[in-house]
Amino acid sequence: MSKDDRGVGMIPTAAGFVVFILFLLLAVQVLYGLYATSTVRGTLNDAASRAANGALSKAQLRRLADDAERSLGRMGDRTTIELRLVDDDADGVPDVVAGSAVADPPRFVPPPLGSVAGLDDIAVSVRVRIERFR
Numbered sequence: 001m002s003k004d005d006r007g008v009g010m011i012p013t014a015a016g017f018v019v020f021i022l023f024l025l026l027a028v029q030v031l032y033g034l035y036a037t038s039t040v041r042g043t044l045n046d047a048a049s050r051a052a053n054g055a056l057s058k059a060q061l062r063r064l065a066d067d068a069e070r071s072l073g074r075m076g077d078r079t080t081i082e083l084r085l086v087d088d089d090a091d092g093v094p095d096v097v098a099g100s101a102v103a104d105p106p107r108f109v110p111p112p113l114g115s116v117a118g119l120d121d122i123a124v125s126v127r128v129r130i131e132r133f134r
Helices: 010-052 058-071 073-078 111-116
Strands: 079-086 096-103 122-129
Touching: 010 058, 010 073, 010 079, 010 096, 010 122, 058 073, 058 079, 073 079
Parallel strands: none
Antiparallel strands: 079 096, 096 122
16 A cells, blocks of 8 residues: 555545434434324324313313323424314214324434435324214
8 A cells, every 4th residue: 555545545434424324313313203203193192082082162172282282291392282173964063073283303314304305294183083872
């Protein structure tokens, strides 16, 4: 090896290390995004189920949505949960509790790379039927 070849491998090695770290962060982002999506969806489903079992006023729905956001901990500060009553058959009586949630998960990858990979905000929705005795 001549004196002119010293340090030639430093730049490709550094570039390879940066690419490796970016792929590692992307994998962490995907795994955390899947976990966060499951958690937000489960919390939203629980809140809608509780609402379907007796919350028939807007104030009760808002209280259940606020409780659901608080149950998410720090993630709840970046999450908006909305619950509403829906009348599917137009008889004037609500039949379904519809819920939607939008959350902004923590980012591990640079924003341009995350938006290209589809790792933006989490948006989930649920519909829970209100059961009535006849």
